[in-house]
Amino acid sequence: MSEHTTDEHKMKEADITSTPSPGRHSGRFPYVHKVGKPPKQNLLTELSNSFKETFFSDDPLHPFKDQPRSRKFILGLEALFPIISWSKDYSFAKFQGDLIAGLTIASLCIPQDIAYAKLANLPPQNGLYTSFVPPLIYASMGSSRDIAIGPVAVVSLLIGRMLQDVIDPKNEVAYVRLAFTATFFAGITQMILGIFRLGFLIDFISHAAIVGFMGGSAITISLQQLKFLLGIEKFTRKTDIVSVMRSVFNAAHHGWNWQTIAIGLSYLAFLLISKHIGKRNRKFFWVSAIAPLFSVVTSTLLVYVTHAEDHGVQIVKHIKKGINPPSAGEIYFSGEYVSHGFKIGVVAGMVALTEAIAIGRTFAAVKDYQLDGNKEMVALGTMNLVGSLTSCYVATGSFSRSAVNYMAGCQTAVSNIVMSCVVLLTLQLITPLFKYTPLAILASIIISAVVGLVDVSAAKLIWKIDKFDFIACMGAFFGVVFITVEKGLLIAVSLSFAKILLHVTRPRTAILGKLPRTTVYRNIEQYPDATKVPGILIIRVDSAIYFSNSNYIKERILRWLTEEEEQLKGKHLPRINYLIVEMSPVTDIDTSGIHAFEELYRSLQKREIQLALANPGTVVIEKLHSSKFADMIGENMIFLSVADALLTFSPKTTEEV
DSSP states (O other): OOHHHHHHHHHHTTTOOEEEOTTOOSSSOOEEEBOOOOOOOOHHHHHHHHHHHHHOTTOTTGGGTTOOHHHHHHHHHHHHOHHHHHGGGOOHHHHHHHHHHHHHHHHHHHHHHHHHHHHTTOOHHHHHHHTTHHHHHHHHHOOOSSOEEEOOHHHHHHHHHHHHTTSOTTSHHHHHHHHHHHHHHHHHHHHHHHHTTOGGGGGGSOHHHHHHHHHHHHHHHHHHTHHHHTTOSSOOSOOSHHHHHHHHHHTTTTTOOHHHHHHHHHHHHHHHHHHHHHHHOGGGHHHHHHHHHHHHHHHHHHHHHHTGGGGTOOBOOOOOOSSOOOOGGGSOSSSTHHHHHHHHHHHHHHHHHHHHHHHHHHHHHHHTOOOOHHHHHHHHHHHHHHHHTTTOOOOEEEHHHHHHHHHTTOOSTHHHHHHHHHHHHIIIIIGGGGGGOBHHHHHHHHHHHHGGGOOHHHHHHHHHHOHHHHHHHHHHHHHHHHTOHHHHHHHHHHHHHHHHHHHHHSOOEEEEEEOTTSSOEEETTTOTTOBOOTTEEEEEEOSOBOTTTHHHHHHHHHHHHHHHHHHHHHTTOOOOOEEEEEOTTOOOBOHHHHHHHHHHHHHHHHTTOEEEEEOOOHHHHHHHHHTTHHHHHOGGGEESSHHHHHHHHOHHHHHOO
């Protein structure tokens, strides 16, 4: 190392000073390092830094700094419409991949759109409308290259379930208007979250809760399709498993239609087999992608030729031809339904957002590119806002279509544009041909699409990793299956928050021991070879210390101390003289935390035990000095490490390396 480099290294360590250890002037550890005191920040700077890190951690304004006004305008457009940026490098080779992917997902989305619209109790054309306008908006504003936009099963079920609690689906005009109103507020909710950079709120829903919610929704969606799969005309409006199965068995004697069952089960088997083939060999992904459209076409021809509708087979009957009609005038902006539309929209918007962000992040990680969460929210919100004005209901990213899109070789969001163009041609030319499509086929398509949402392997992994996570997962699952979808979602969110509160209010603490032949101190439960230091108790606190847990931490430390003293007394060993709190995991401490440490210090004084702190972080040490607690215990009782504290309290122990 050069002399210049050595000097620089010394300058970087200038904030750490060293003082001779009391009673120690030779050997391997002649000095104890003092903990550096950081410069005090003013309140405005501290608040500004916290605000920036919370809402602007990606510093979206950085590219605009020191740029002329014209350049800022262009950068602003590129930020709002990423298509302007990536289209500069777009090539014919990329278009080939996007064209194939777009045509493939279009063949999948058309039958799914009709089926999902039925799931939401909406006219089938509204499902197709939702795969025309929203994908075009997203393609220009979204940052994901792989996500495929359109209606999805979970959101469709949620919309249908909540809407029918307010308006009977038989009152089609009012029902559809409320659906547009809910979509409008879903878009507003998503936009607000993106504009005000509140996307971190979605992270409060844990992965385990999402797994349980999706699995429960898949079961509920599949049960709802028994109405069409068995040809039952009178069916319960409730979604819980008990009500659905009671309705199915009550109709067993006279309500089932064998022709419908034969069509539905045979095509369901075909769809599941084709899906299995696509999963086993990625080269044949197109088999599962084309299977739904093939099923719709062949079953429609079968019904048309055999006139099965005259024998009780339920059919679509009519799909309105033409592109999306305007619907701005149909949204409820006043009256009794506004509040209902707002509530349904917020819930559906959050669920749709969670699903889209999860899907986008998954494929972004696979292809190793960055997904801007806040841009995604603005894009999704804008497309649903525009969608509500053009006869669409809530759209989001579809996992099944996104997976097909990825496997088909999509390169950019142009695949969504290709899909949208195919849907446009479908709306303009061939929708009347779907008149004889049996509803049993749509039920089969939905069941085959959602069966993958029941992720048993993920649930098993959650059980192995974290039992409380598994409780949250099962709580969400059973809440959806046995109560309602929205209450299941509420349970999922509640259990996610409960886990956070549990960890915040009851953080872990551990007694540390010295690893043989080292100066390393670790949890004695994790490292059985670690030995306690005679006369000294070392405790690590594994959490920030706030008002919510400060009293518990103080009491837990005192309980550790009491238990240790009783053990020593029973073994006739020397009493404890020093208590060292290892604070490296403590990222922050508030006023209540300082107060709790003051009470701990007084309790220890009565027991004639000296309190010492080891390795407090920058924020913590600054607050310890500001509160004068550092002066209370003495600055020489705050150490850089546990080893330094032991160097002062028990020099012989430190020498045994």
